[in-house]
Amino acid sequence: MTPPEALRAEHPLDRADLRARVGKALDAFVSARRPTLETVSDELVPVADALADFLAEGGKRVRPAFCYWGWRGAGGADCDEIIAAAAALELLHACALIHDDVIDGSDRRRGRASVHRRFAALHRMAGWQGDPDAFGEAAAILLGDLCLTWSDQLLADSGLPSDALRRGSAGYDVMRTELMAGQYLDLLGQVSGEASVDRALRVARFKTAKYTVERPLLLGAALAGAPEQVRATYTEYGVPLGEAFQLRDDVLGVFGDPGTTGKPAGDDLREGKRTVLVATAIDRAGVTDEARIRRWLGDPGLDGPELAALRGIIVDTGALDEVEGMVAELTARALDALVGAPIEPEAGEVLAELAIAATARLR
Amino acid sequence: MTPPEALRAEHPLDRADLRARVGKALDAFVSARRPTLETVSDELVPVADALADFLAEGGKRVRPAFCYWGWRGAGGADCDEIIAAAAALELLHACALIHDDVIDGSDRRRGRASVHRRFAALHRMAGWQGDPDAFGEAAAILLGDLCLTWSDQLLADSGLPSDALRRGSAGYDVMRTELMAGQYLDLLGQVSGEASVDRALRVARFKTAKYTVERPLLLGAALAGAPEQVRATYTEYGVPLGEAFQLRDDVLGVFGDPGTTGKPAGDDLREGKRTVLVATAIDRAGVTDEARIRRWLGDPGLDGPELAALRGIIVDTGALDEVEGMVAELTARALDALVGAPIEPEAGEVLAELAIAATARLR
Numbered sequence: 001m002t003p004p005e006a007l008r009a010e011h012p013l014d015r016a017d018l019r020a021r022v023g024k025a026l027d028a029f030v031s032a033r034r035p036t037l038e039t040v041s042d043e044l045v046p047v048a049d050a051l052a053d054f055l056a057e058g059g060k061r062v063r064p065a066f067c068y069w070g071w072r073g074a075g076g077a078d079c080d081e082i083i084a085a086a087a088a089l090e091l092l093h094a095c096a097l098i099h100d101d102v103i104d105g106s107d108r109r110r111g112r113a114s115v116h117r118r119f120a121a122l123h124r125m126a127g128w129q130g131d132p133d134a135f136g137e138a139a140a141i142l143l144g145d146l147c148l149t150w151s152d153q154l155l156a157d158s159g160l161p162s163d164a165l166r167r168g169s170a171g172y173d174v175m176r177t178e179l180m181a182g183q184y185l186d187l188l189g190q191v192s193g194e195a196s197v198d199r200a201l202r203v204a205r206f207k208t209a210k211y212t213v214e215r216p217l218l219l220g221a222a223l224a225g226a227p228e229q230v231r232a233t234y235t236e237y238g239v240p241l242g243e244a245f246q247l248r249d250d251v252l253g254v255f256g257d258p259g260t261t262g263k264p265a266g267d268d269l270r271e272g273k274r275t276v277l278v279a280t281a282i283d284r285a286g287v288t289d290e291a292r293i294r295r296w297l298g299d300p301g302l303d304g305p306e307l308a309a310l311r312g313i314i315v316d317t318g319a320l321d322e323v324e325g326m327v328a329e330l331t332a333r334a335l336d337a338l339v340g341a342p343i344e345p346e347a348g349e350v351l352a353e354l355a356i357a358a359t360a361r362l363r
Numbered sequence: 364m365t366p367p368e369a370l371r372a373e374h375p376l377d378r379a380d381l382r383a384r385v386g387k388a389l390d391a392f393v394s395a396r397r398p399t400l401e402t403v404s405d406e407l408v409p410v411a412d413a414l415a416d417f418l419a420e421g422g423k424r425v426r427p428a429f430c431y432w433g434w435r436g437a438g439g440a441d442c443d444e445i446i447a448a449a450a451a452l453e454l455l456h457a458c459a460l461i462h463d464d465v466i467d468g469s470d471r472r473r474g475r476a477s478v479h480r481r482f483a484a485l486h487r488m489a490g491w492q493g494d495p496d497a498f499g500e501a502a503a504i505l506l507g508d509l510c511l512t513w514s515d516q517l518l519a520d521s522g523l524p525s526d527a528l529r530r531g532s533a534g535y536d537v538m539r540t541e542l543m544a545g546q547y548l549d550l551l552g553q554v555s556g557e558a559s560v561d562r563a564l565r566v567a568r569f570k571t572a573k574y575t576v577e578r579p580l581l582l583g584a585a586l587a588g589a590p591e592q593v594r595a596t597y598t599e600y601g602v603p604l605g606e607a608f609q610l611r612d613d614v615l616g617v618f619g620d621p622g623t624t625g626k627p628a629g630d631d632l633r634e635g636k637r638t639v640l641v642a643t644a645i646d647r648a649g650v651t652d653e654a655r656i657r658r659w660l661g662d663p664g665l666d667g668p669e670l671a672a673l674r675g676i677i678v679d680t681g682a683l684d685e686v687e688g689m690v691a692e693l694t695a696r697a698l699d700a701l702v703g704a705p706i707e708p709e710a711g712e713v714l715a716e717l718a719i720a721a722t723a724r725l726r
Contacts, residue, residue, distance in 0.1 A: 036540050041544070095508065102501075123554060134468075142466075149540065149543065177399050182403060184407065191486060
C-alpha cells in the first residue's frame, strides 16, 4: 500500500486548507461566545481559555474533513458555511473526549494533561478548598456539556439555508445518540469482563466507526441534498473504513509510539479496554496465556516486563496479524465502494487518499 | 400571602392539563428513540428505562410551564407543538440534574436514589468488575449527555414552523450557556470558600433564576414571535421571580421537610452550598458563630445537634427573616410587572398564580 506522502506532498486532511479553516471557524465561534460567559462572571475566562486551548491543539479534524468531502462529493460548492457546519463536529468530539477522559480517568490527551487534570491543577495552584481531583472532574463535566451545546449551535448558526439544516438534523441526531450508546456499551464491556470479538466489533462500529466516517459523510451529503445513490456510496465506503480506522487505533493503543499518539504506551491495556485486538488475542490464547491477559488487562500499574509480555502474547497468538489483515480487507472494501461511484472526482480522490492515510501502518 | 389553593382548586402548574401533557410528550419522544438505542444493542434497554423513569417521576415541570405560558401570553394558540417544544426544557433540566448530582455526590433526587446511584446499584446487582460507584458516575455522565442531545432534538422536532424555531434558537443557546456557566460559578464558590452575598446572588441569578423563569418565558415568546413589549414584561417579571424562587429553594434546602423536598434535611449545608441564606448568616454572625458556620458548612457528616445549632444560627442572626423579606419583595416586583402588561389575560392570571405558588412559605 502506498503511503499518502508518495501520492502528493500535502496530507489529504489538509486539502482545501481544511485543518486551518476549521481551526479558524472554531476560534471565531468560541471568541463570539466569550461575552456571554463574561457577562456571567470574569471567573469564566479560564473556562473559555481551556476550551480554546483544547480546540486549538486540535487533533486531526478527521470528522470535519469527512463532512466537508461528503458535501463536496455530492456537488456542494466550497464555502465558509460548510466549514462552520463541519467544525461543529469538532465541538461534539471535544465533548466526547473530555467526558471520556473523566470516565476512563485518563491523565493525558493529545500529548498534554487532560481537561479534568488541568482544572485539578488550577485548583491546586489557587490553593482552593476540597479535593482538587473532584473539582477537576466537575469542571470537565460542565465544559463537556458546554461543548455539546455549542456544537449544536455552531451547526445551526453555520449560515447554511434552513432547508439544508433541516435535512441534516435527523442524521446528526442519530449520530449523537449512537455515540453515547456506543460509549455506554464500551463501559459495559469493561465492567462485565465479556470480551467477545463480536461485542468488541459492535462497540467499534457505534462508538467510533459510524461516528467518525459514515455519519459525518452522510451529514455533508444531507446538507447538500444528495440523492440516495451518493448516500449509499458513503455508507458502503464509510462503515468498513470506520471499522478499519478503529482497528488501527486499537493497534496504536497497544503498540503505538507515545510521541505520535500523545498517550503513554499501553494505555488501552491499563484501562482494560476490550478492543477487537484484545478479544482476538483472548480467543486465540491457550489457558495459561488467557489467564495472563485477564490478570494484566485493566491493571493501572501495568508496565515494564508485564506490559512487554502482554504485547508478546498479542503478537504470538497471531492476533496482531489477524487484525492487520482485517484492516487491509476493510480498507480495500472502502476503496472498492468509490470505484465508479456517482460522486465528484476531486472528492473521490481525497476520500481514497484519506482511506489509505487513516489506516496505513505507522510502524 | 394567600396560598394558591385558596384561589382555585387546581395548582397553576396543572392549568391546561400541562403536567400530564408534558409527561406524555416526553414519554412519546423517549419511546420513539428506543429503536435507535436497541439497534446498537439490547444492553441499552436499561439506559432508556432509567431515563423514562427519571422523566416520569418528573418534578413539577416548572420550566415547560413558563415556556408554554410565555407562548400563550404572546397570543400563541394552545397546541401539541408548543407542548413538545416546552417539554424539551425538561430534558435539558434532566441533564443538569443528573450531572449536578454526580458533581455534588448527591445520593437522592426526587425522593429516590439519584441516577448515578441507580447505575451503581445495577453494577452491584450484576456482580460486575471494578468500582460500582465509578461505573455509576460514568453511566450518569453519558445519560446526561444523551438528555442534552435529545432536548435539542425534541425542540427541533416539535413540529413548530422553522421560522419560529429560528427565532427561538438564539435565546435557547444563551440559556444553555448561562446554565453551564452558573453551575461552574457555583462550583467555584464551594471550593474558593468565598461566601459573599453578592457572589451567591450572582450564582442564583444565572444558575437558577434566569434559567427557570425568564429564559423559558422568553423562549415561548420568541417561538410565538412576540413584540418587544411582551418580552420586556417577561424579563421584568421573570428575573425577580426566578431569584425569589431560588431563595425559597435555599430556605427549603436548610429547613424543608424531606417528605416535600425529596432530599434529606440539611443537604445543602452538608454539601457546603454558599447560598444567599448562608452568605447572609455569615455576614451577620459574630466571630464565634461565623467560625461555627465555617466549621460545619460542607461537613458530609453534619447531623443531629450540630445541624440544629447551625440552623439556629441562621435563624438567630436574622438571616432567615432577611431572606424571607427578599422573597416577598422580589415576588411583589414580579407581580407588579404583570399589571397592565400587554399579554393575554389567561396567561397573566396563571403567571400571577405561579408567582405566588412558587414562592409561598411552605411551613
